[in-house]
Amino acid sequence: MRAGVFRGKGRIEVEDVPDPVAGPDDVVLDLYGCGVCGSDIGQFRSGTARAGQVMGHEFAGTVVEVGSRVQGIVEGDRLTGLPIQPCGDCRRCRAGLAHLCERWTTRSIAFGLPGGFAERLHIPAARLGHNVHRLPDLPGGAGAALEAGTLVEPLSVAVHAVRLADAGPGRSAVVTGLGTIGLQAAQTLRAKGCTPVIGVDPSPLRRSVAEGLGIVTVDPTVGEEALAGTLSALTGEAEADIVVEASGVGALVAGAIEIVRPRGTVVLVALYHSPATIEPMRAVQREVVLRGSANVTPEDFRDSLELVGSGAVATAPLISHRMPLERVQEAFEAQLDARASVKVLVTTS
Template identity: 30%
Template sequence: MKAQVFRGVNQLSYEEVPMPEIAPDEVLVQVKVVGLCQSDIKKIRYPLYEPPRIFGHETAGAIAKVGSEVQGWEVGRRVVVMHHIPCMRCEYCLNDNFSMCDDYKNITTTAGFNPSGGGFAQYVKVPGHIVRNGGLIPIPDATTFEQASFVEPTNCCLKAVKKAQIAPGQTVLVTGAGPIGLMFVMLVKYFGGKAIATDLLPSRIEKALNVGAEAAFDARDPDLPAKIQAITNGLGVDTTLLAVPSEKAFFQALDCTRKGGKILFFAEFPESVEFPLNPNILYRREIDLMGSYSSSYRLQSLAADIVFNRRIDVDALISDRYPLEDLSKAVEQAIAPTPETYKILLYP
């Protein structure tokens, strides 16, 4: 089969690799669509992992082979593949910190080499513990493979929205109106909140308004805090979701978030970034800083429901489609997006 093999920093090789062999409790899935995620791009561009590996994890496809011990799944079933499932027994899992679980962090879906997701290939092997514990999600007939590939990123965004306890009537600032920021705008609206978005690109500012933002501004606007104060009756937003790894965005969030509000870090910052922060700002204004990493097992069914029942419009996020052989071109476009670049999908 064909796959995009990571051979080193910025070195992708579209090559022939052996078809994964499955054990009796495993399933082989033919990949129909896989989304390109910012985390994939980081893994390709920086020396984070030893090659060779096959990345890709926002995977939707059809079951091509079923192990002899597998029950409840058959060849041809359309499925979303969740690339990691927590153990449900460790202290992290028992406290709902599923993404901190060692089993969760140890990705085991694979198309060959060190298991690393495996979605950037024609076929991916799903190990037994993922098959048994909810890591395969059946796709309804009315849902396309493209739409289904959004279940995993929707779960990640949904986890952040739930962690920040965004509620009806609240106002939320979303910094960055790329595909993740736009999904945040949709989810905030779905849960009854009002989203305000910022970005550097006029097209993305307009897009945020189109998908449901109450207001959207240029992030460089020096009057941004005053404009947000005006929208929020002088208070500031209840919550800010940092969807871009920008130091300026963080300090902007401090200026725009009300007393007693929350700032949630969703985007991962470079390791070298440090913020000079007077802790009295947090103390006196009682602002909560929090982080949200990856997805939540507890929200898996809700994420699927939101996508499958079109409670948000994931189709509006898709801007580009590439054959898998052009993954390098897709990565380059994601790094240097055009004004109309949002979510990029790949087709093995």
């Protein structure tokens, strides 16, 4: 089969690799596609991925092979799944924090195991409702369901972050950074009853997508007071109950602490590649809750599929580019341009 193989800093080549084979506990998917994630971009740009790694962990596909001991899954099922394959034995796994497994980065799909920029994908130890999940039927048929399935993994990242924010009716929220996860966090906050939900991003494209989803937006380039002014106009207060920081820009962490109300919650869900400077006393004096949010759980996946199936969260508007597997290098380069892209989807069928 054909797959996109990492071959060094800034370089992915489409090559012939062996077809995957399901063991007794495994399944193999005929992949519909795989999204390009910010973590993929970070490894692509820095060269930190392992040479020879098939990348890609935002996948969906149709089952073509089922191991003899797998239960509840049959050929033809449309699935997505968690890329993380926890070890089950480290201290975090034993404490019930498998999504924070100490060893997952060397034994998971696209992190040690072959990933989703390929025609087929092997999923080890497949357990329905745990590490693999059946896609809901959607208007538009199988193609629409599979395309939406490629957005479920990043949606589950957003769902996990919103869960940590304790979102609910009557609470105001700000999302800084309107990439895929930021847009999905904003939609999830709205689905939880938060109002208003305000998205902040310098990209006109990303703000336009957000506005089409019913999210109030702010262009941060117009001035430092723009966000506080918008909050005041909508709520009568210049502070928000919740801030989800999804940009990955270290300077915005300090800004998030400033804009959240006393005893409000700031959730950091982005990847940060440089240190951030904050004024700790600003958090201390106002008893701000500052939380990190990492990875996903099976519960996050289940909730995400419910949000997609009910129509509470839209996925199609987030896909700015669709490119075939043979153009995977171009897909990564397109995703690098944050102002001109939201989600770049690499299609394999």
